[in-house]
Amino acid sequence: MIKWRKSSHSSESGGGGTCIELADLGTFVGVRDSKDPDAGHLTLHRTDLRRLASFVLDSEPPSRARSSHAPG
8 A cells, every 4th residue: 555645844724735745656756636636646756756846946936927918
């Protein structure tokens, strides 16, 4: 049986429980949506998960979309 873990920084009440869960699969790591655990999961090599996390943490948040319509 796979044991799924959620960050201790995740809160069921704060943010609506939006979080991912991780599972130790040996050389690989399972990643799934905590809100829909029956939807399946991604399986990533540990190195790829580290690269993905670094990319996300180093990326700037997207800027807000600006309307092409001039005010007035």
